[in-house]
Amino acid sequence: MDKIVSLCKRRGFIFQSSEIYGGLASTWDYGPLGAELKRNLKEAWWRSNVYERDDIEGLDASILMHPMTWMASGHVTSFEDTLADCKSCKKRFKVEHLVKNKCPECGGDVTEPRQFNLMLKTYLGAVENEASLTYLRPETAQGIFVNFQNVVNASRKKIPFGIAQIGKAFRNEVTTGNFTFRSREFEQMEIEFFVKPGTDEEWYKKWVEDRFDWYIKFGIKKENLRKRPHEKHELAHYAKSCTDIEYKFPFSTKGARLPDGQGSASGGGWSELEGIANRTDFDLKQHMNLSTKDLQYFDEETRERYIPYVIEPSGGIDRSILAFLTDSYREEKVKDEKRVVLGLHRKLAPIKAAILPLLKNRDEIVKIGKSLAADLRKSMRVMYDDTASIGRLYRRQDEIGTPYCITVDVESLTDKKVTVRDRDSMKQDRVSLPQVKEYLLEKFE
Amino acid sequence: MDKIVSLCKRRGFIFQSSEIYGGLASTWDYGPLGAELKRNLKEAWWRSNVYERDDIEGLDASILMHPMTWMASGHVTSFEDTLADCKSCKKRFKVEHLVKNKCPECGGDVTEPRQFNLMLKTYLGAVENEASLTYLRPETAQGIFVNFQNVVNASRKKIPFGIAQIGKAFRNEVTTGNFTFRSREFEQMEIEFFVKPGTDEEWYKKWVEDRFDWYIKFGIKKENLRKRPHEKHELAHYAKSCTDIEYKFPFSTKGARLPDGQGSASGGGWSELEGIANRTDFDLKQHMNLSTKDLQYFDEETRERYIPYVIEPSGGIDRSILAFLTDSYREEKVKDEKRVVLGLHRKLAPIKAAILPLLKNRDEIVKIGKSLAADLRKSMRVMYDDTASIGRLYRRQDEIGTPYCITVDVESLTDKKVTVRDRDSMKQDRVSLPQVKEYLLEKFE
Numbered sequence: 001m002d003k004i005v006s007l008c009k010r011r012g013f014i015f016q017s018s019e020i021y022g023g024l025a026s027t028w029d030y031g032p033l034g035a036e037l038k039r040n041l042k043e044a045w046w047r048s049n050v051y052e053r054d055d056i057e058g059l060d061a062s063i064l065m066h067p068m069t070w071m072a073s074g075h076v077t078s079f080e081d082t083l084a085d086c087k088s089c090k091k092r093f094k095v096e097h098l099v100k101n102k103c104p105e106c107g108g109d110v111t112e113p114r115q116f117n118l119m120l121k122t123y124l125g126a127v128e129n130e131a132s133l134t135y136l137r138p139e140t141a142q143g144i145f146v147n148f149q150n151v152v153n154a155s156r157k158k159i160p161f162g163i164a165q166i167g168k169a170f171r172n173e174v175t176t177g178n179f180t181f182r183s184r185e186f187e188q189m190e191i192e193f194f195v196k197p198g199t200d201e202e203w204y205k206k207w208v209e210d211r212f213d214w215y216i217k218f219g220i221k222k223e224n225l226r227k228r229p230h231e232k233h234e235l236a237h238y239a240k241s242c243t244d245i246e247y248k249f250p251f252s253t254k255g256a257r258l259p260d261g262q263g264s265a266s267g268g269g270w271s272e273l274e275g276i277a278n279r280t281d282f283d284l285k286q287h288m289n290l291s292t293k294d295l296q297y298f299d300e301e302t303r304e305r306y307i308p309y310v311i312e313p314s315g316g317i318d319r320s321i322l323a324f325l326t327d328s329y330r331e332e333k334v335k336d337e338k339r340v341v342l343g344l345h346r347k348l349a350p351i352k353a354a355i356l357p358l359l360k361n362r363d364e365i366v367k368i369g370k371s372l373a374a375d376l377r378k379s380m381r382v383m384y385d386d387t388a389s390i391g392r393l394y395r396r397q398d399e400i401g402t403p404y405c406i407t408v409d410v411e412s413l414t415d416k417k418v419t420v421r422d423r424d425s426m427k428q429d430r431v432s433l434p435q436v437k438e439y440l441l442e443k444f445e
Numbered sequence: 446m447d448k449i450v451s452l453c454k455r456r457g458f459i460f461q462s463s464e465i466y467g468g469l470a471s472t473w474d475y476g477p478l479g480a481e482l483k484r485n486l487k488e489a490w491w492r493s494n495v496y497e498r499d500d501i502e503g504l505d506a507s508i509l510m511h512p513m514t515w516m517a518s519g520h521v522t523s524f525e526d527t528l529a530d531c532k533s534c535k536k537r538f539k540v541e542h543l544v545k546n547k548c549p550e551c552g553g554d555v556t557e558p559r560q561f562n563l564m565l566k567t568y569l570g571a572v573e574n575e576a577s578l579t580y581l582r583p584e585t586a587q588g589i590f591v592n593f594q595n596v597v598n599a600s601r602k603k604i605p606f607g608i609a610q611i612g613k614a615f616r617n618e619v620t621t622g623n624f625t626f627r628s629r630e631f632e633q634m635e636i637e638f639f640v641k642p643g644t645d646e647e648w649y650k651k652w653v654e655d656r657f658d659w660y661i662k663f664g665i666k667k668e669n670l671r672k673r674p675h676e677k678h679e680l681a682h683y684a685k686s687c688t689d690i691e692y693k694f695p696f697s698t699k700g701a702r703l704p705d706g707q708g709s710a711s712g713g714g715w716s717e718l719e720g721i722a723n724r725t726d727f728d729l730k731q732h733m734n735l736s737t738k739d740l741q742y743f744d745e746e747t748r749e750r751y752i753p754y755v756i757e758p759s760g761g762i763d764r765s766i767l768a769f770l771t772d773s774y775r776e777e778k779v780k781d782e783k784r785v786v787l788g789l790h791r792k793l794a795p796i797k798a799a800i801l802p803l804l805k806n807r808d809e810i811v812k813i814g815k816s817l818a819a820d821l822r823k824s825m826r827v828m829y830d831d832t833a834s835i836g837r838l839y840r841r842q843d844e845i846g847t848p849y850c851i852t853v854d855v856e857s858l859t860d861k862k863v864t865v866r867d868r869d870s871m872k873q874d875r876v877s878l879p880q881v882k883e884y885l886l887e888k889f890e
Contacts, residue, residue: 012502012599018511020591020736024579025569027509029592032502032600035610039491039503046484052822054829057457057477058484062630063613064472066463083571092571120567122581124470124617124629126528126537134469136567136581146465147474154457155477156832163477168508168613172569184569185507291465377497384499387601 001250004325005179007340011400013037013325014180026173026183028318033400036350036381037321038187042166044347045189045315048214049164056162056191057155061143063168067134069142070119072286074237079118079138081174084110092174120170120184136170141312143167144192145283149295159297159308160203162193166317178251180318181271187317192310194297197281200309201241204278208243211274211313215245215320219345220327224248226270238282244272245315247323273323274315281307324348328401334426342401343424346444351402352380353440356393358409360386368433369408372418376437380444398423404440446695449770450624452785456845458482458770459625471618471628473763478845481795481826482766483632487611489792490634490760493659494609501607501636502600506588508613512579514587515564517731519682524563524583526619529555537619565615565629581615586757588612589637590728594740604742604753605648607638611762623696625763626716632762637755639742642726645754646686649723653688656719656758660690660765664790665772669693671715683727689717690760692768718768719760726752769793773846779871787846788869791889796847797825798885801838803854805831813878814853817863821882825889843868849885 008014012031016023030038050058070076082095088108095113097104120136123129137143144163151163166189173184195203208227215225230242248269284307288295296305328343346352353376357369366386373384383402385393390407397405405421412418418436420429431439453459457476461468475483495503515521527540533553540558542549565581568574582588589608596608611634618629640648653672660670675687693714729752733740741750773788791797798821802814811831818829828847830838835852842850850866857863863881865874876884 009595010599012596015592015595017507017509018514018591019595020732020738020740021511021513024507024509024511027507029507029588030505031592032504032596032608035503035505038505051826054818054822058480059477060475060480060483062462062469062472062474064462064469064615064630066466066469068466069463116571120569122565122567124565126561126617126619143474146463147460147476150454150460150464151457151477154455165480170509172571174571185509287465293465295465373499377499381496 001179001326004250004322004329007329007342007399008034008179008325013400027185028180028183033350034321037324037344037348038317040348040350041317041321041324042189044218045214046164046166049162049191055157055160056164056193057151057157059144059147059151059163059165060167061140061147061165063137063170064122064124064134065137065142065146068290069146069287070135070138072290073139073142073145073283074286075119075135075138076117078237080115081118082113083116083174084113086110094174116172116174118171118173120172138171139169139314140165140167140188140190141192141314142283144190145287145310148192148194148284149293152297159299160193160195160199162191164189164191166190178249180322181249181251183318186319188314189317189320190312190314192279192312194308194310196299197306197309200278200280200311203311204241204276207311207313208245208276211276211315212245215247215273215323218324218348219343220247220323224323224327225273228270236277238277238279240278240280242275242277245274245276246270247273247319247327249323250326271319272316273320274313276311276313279310279312281309283310284308339395340399341423342399344401346403349401349403350381351383351397351400352444353404353406354383354385354393354397354402356390356397356405356407357386358390358407362410364413365408365410368412368418372406372408372433372436376440379437379441394421403443406436446624446771449695449767449774452774452787452844453479453624453770458845472630473625473628478795479766482769482789482793483762485793485795486762486766486769487634489663490659491609491611494607494636500602500605501609501638502596502602504589504592504596504608504610505612506585506592506610508582508615509567509569509579510582510587510591513735514591514732515580515583517735518584518587518590518728519731520564520580520583521562523682525560526563527558528561528619529558531555539619561617561619563616563618565617583616584614584759585610585612585633585635586637586759587728589635590732590755593637593639593729594738597742604744605638605640605644607636609634609636611635623694625767626694626696628763631764633759634762634765635757635759637724637757639753639755641744642751642754645723645725645756648756649686649721652756652758653690653721656721656760657690660692660718660768663769663793664788665692665768669768669772670718673715681722683722683724685723685725687720687722690719690721691715692718692764692772694768695771716764717761718765719758721756721758724755724757726754728755729753784840785844786868787844789846791848794846794848795826796828796842796845797889798849798851799828799830799838799842799847801835801842801850801852802831803835803852807855809858810853810855813857813863817851817853817878817881821885824882824886839866848888851881 013034015029017027017029018024085092086103086108089106119138123132125132228244284295332339355369355373357365376382403423407419417430417432458479460474462472462474463469531548531553534551564583568577570577673689729740777784800814800818802810821827848868852864862875862877
């Protein structure tokens with residue numbers, strides 16, 4: 001884990017937020033490579049779920065929502081931790097982490113437990129009072145539920161169908177940590193999939209398989225991924241059933257978080273990447289009651305009117321990125337030298353190809369390299385680097401996961417070909433210059 | 446304007462946030478089509494500025510930042526409106542909107558003017574006090590400045606180079622309105638371009654041209670776009686020069702907003718889409734002073750150490766979307782019938798192609814249509830619609846800007862061809878089924 005954290009900072013994947021001011025606890029910034037990786041991950045998810053399916057529509061709802069939303073969802077009344085403070089060392093703990101009502105760190109006495117709501121508050125308008133109080137959304141899901149009827153009307157979708165959304169959510173976490181695993185500001189990729197009551201468990205099972213397979217497809221090793229169905233007593237108040245897709249992180253996590261699904265963990269490194277829940281008709285029913293708007297679905301074929309059940313595959317983007325980084329990191333021995341490789345899936349790799357001229361003082365070579373880079377840039381993210389020896393340049397690209405390195409050498413001047421090296425096999429192909437783009441695009445298909 | 450607002454709601458571009466609860470003032474949700482349009486716009490901007498250039502890196506910083514950031518930027522002390530309340534009707538106004546110190550609505554007396562900070566506050570941690578106070582970023586720019594040194598170190602970029610970022614920002618606006626033009630939650634696309642002092646005005650001019658051309662390239666009509674250099678007295682405290690790229694919106698706007706650039710307007714519909722400012726070394730200097738970290742750049746060639754100047758092209762995504770929607774909207778007469786067309790640039794159009802089977806009861810026709818749709822879905826966003834007559838189906842696609850409609854008819858069964866209709870010319874091509882994908886992909890190149 002330390003290696004990943006250090007690589008992330010050094011190469012510009014992830015920086016601590018506001019680092020020059022000592023950092024802001026549990027918030028993170030994605031640097032140049034991290035921003036690309038995140039973009040690629042979101043794009044892969046959106047393509048798989050919105051573009052390649054015919055039963056899902058996208059949505060992009062605001063972070064600030066009407067406070068009634070959180071009354072309906074139950075977050076105002078029950079999205080809470082029970083906390084106690086140590087009277088000696090003044091640290092604050094969740095009650096379930098106390099050891100026989102003693103501080104787990106110094107053994108001191110603790111205060112009476114208090115309820116603590118996890119939503120971040122803000123005030124809209126000029127006066128700070130109850131009327132202007134609102135919250136930063138603690139989950140993206142509710143933005144979908146309140147728009148359910150709008151989307152049905154505008155898109156003419158028929159049940160079963162889903163609404164997909166990617167966006168930021170915020171939680172005033174007390175116990176944070178493990179790098180980006182649990183942070184106060186995080187990004188979710190969520191689908192609310194609306195189905196006819198009675199077909200819900202079947203769809204729930206389908207989605208568990210579908211989402212598990214997605215992580216495997218994009219490169220997570222099977223042995224590091226598992227499905228963990230929740231026990232009855234773990235289920236959130238709205239859920240009929242729930243399965244976590246867990247990844248075996250190189251750290252130990254503990255502490256279940258309910259009722260949200262963004263942080264339960266079963267220890268031993270196995271921690272939630274995504275939760276798939278059967279939320280029943282809980283949310284729509286609640287919103288219907290509070291808003292007094294009719295949120296029922298009218299089935300034109302059967303002439304029935306009903307509140308649909310909802311299956312929710314809800315993934316964390318930041319922890320997925322952490323999983324993809326961790327899982328793809330490997331160290332190899334090549335000719336007695338250590339080679340660090342980030343074996344990221346081609347679709348996720350931040351840089352698709354690096355152009356490395358062998359002699360940076362030969363104008364003709366530089367010219368070929370730069371013109372190739374300019375051409376490739378129209379189709380993919382490329383990097384041009386001539387600031388070190390070729391061995392070092394390869395190592396730099398390997399450790400950020402660049403699938404292809406292209407070297408321009410003296411021979412290129414006569415044969416008009418370049419060498420394309422594969423990150424994983426390290427095999428080299430000699431490809432003629434006008435063919436390079438097509439050669440690469442084919443690999444990325 | 447009313448037509449745009451109504452189209453946006455009806456077809457699922459933009460909904461009022463939390464509408465079932467009466468809405469949350471000045472926040473908006475992007476529906477299925479709006480979410481795609483926004484994705485496409487962001488992608489186009491990112492491609493133009495990050496992928497296709499070799500001198501810009503991306504970044505994705507958090508919304509929550511260390512509060513010292515906003516001390517350094519000047520937002521804590523001077524990001525304010527001066528407001529007064531009407532004693533009769535209790536409404537609140539900016540002082541510059543008062544009429545001879547009387548309420549502009551009811552003519553009543555007003556209170557003494559008060560300063561009102563425009564940043565949204567929140568509290569991190571269990572206690573709400575000065576120590577836990579932080580803000581939702583009012584601009585994305587500062588996330589770039591505090592990471593300047595991190596990005597230089599990780600990316601080895603040499604000046605001149607820029608850092609690009611897309612992300613949400615928040616302002617506690619008092620006067621909001623004009624649909625999505627000014628909202629409390631909005632998204633920015635910003636570049637901070639770092640240059641050597643002395644070359645700053647030259648780069649500033651380049652960026653003004655570059656950004657102006659970008660809007661034209663993606664379809665904004667020249668007569669609706671203009672550059673408006675700021676007068677000396679309009680300049681923000683950090684700016685040496687600034688030019689707004691203004692779009693002629695179909696509404697009248699007034700009220701300059703300083704010192705931020707997200708809302709100045711010169712009346713007559715002409716309003717800011719993007720501001721390009723020469724921010725000098727103001728921000729880096731401020732952060733250097735407050736953090737006591739050395740944020741100077743070391744030029745290896747000249748062995749000089751200096752604080753770079755910054756050129757900032759800062760665009761608003763929501764108001765750009767509004768401009769692209771407004772600008773592309775047209776009504777035509779076709780055979781005595783009104784045709785509403787959203788002539789969006791192909792890269793921006795939410796749906797790239799619609800598959801419309803002429804006879805939905807003929808299984809073979811439906812089969813061809815669905816299989817074509819499934820094939821195209823791997824490469825682009827497509828829609829399959831068979832729920833109305835062909836005339837109506839065309840109209841539906843025209844008004845959401847779909848560049849190509851593909852009809853499957855009885856002849857398709859024998860000649861294995863389909864008809865591809867161009868949105869703008871309404872010309873029809875007969876294309877053989879296995880060629881359709883390539884035919885379309887070529888059009889989108």
